Amino acid sequence: MISRRSVVFGLATLPPVLALPARLAAEPAEAAVKLVEAARAQIGVTTVYDGAYRRIGYPGGDVEPERGVCTDVVVRAYRAALGTDLQRLVHEDMAENFAAYPANWGLTRPDRNIDHRRVPNLATFLRRQGAELAAEEALAPGDLVTQTIGGRLPHISVVSDRRVRGAARLFVIHNIGGGAEYADILERFPVNGRFRYLPA
DSSP, X not given: OOOHHHHHXXXXXXXXXXXXXXXXXXXXXXXXXXXHHHHHTTTTTOOEEOXXXXXXXXXXXXXXXXXXXXXXXXXXXXXXXXXOOHHXXXXXXXXXXXXXXXXTTOOSSOOTTTGGGSHHHHHHHHHHTTOBOOTTOOOOTTOEEEEEETTTEEEEEEEEEEEOTTSSSEEEEEESSSSEEEEOOTXXXXXXXXXXXXXX
């Protein structure tokens, strides 16, 4: 018969690698906090909604920080918080799997100046990364939500850590026309995508 003392001693001598899951489980939460902070930092900086096509650098290209669209909030947050360049990642995936992406713009090849700034492309990339949340999973700070505005315009937001007063839902941080800002829109427009993408 194995004594309780033997079991306790055996657990105490297990190799340190078995403790890794607990440490790793905390890392996504830290990444989500950083992502929300990086989105929030754009409020008051990005004050103009401007979706005009521009030639930008690659990788790490961006339009002027005072302007942009909803996708720019997301792209800038990932770069600042996690060092993740969605411009490069989306372009590389589209270059290898162009047919997997929407053909909404009549292009015959990827365009690294604009592809990552289009909501349908970002949503496709996130789904291809296995980042889409299951229907039963609740939204959390740092998640991404895609919606359809006015029945036709695709939109994407970063879920914030700030709760709407008197409600269970969270504010999002986005740029829907007046620059980066908080907004309560999760129940205002149809949601068609919910994602949690926290790469190492």
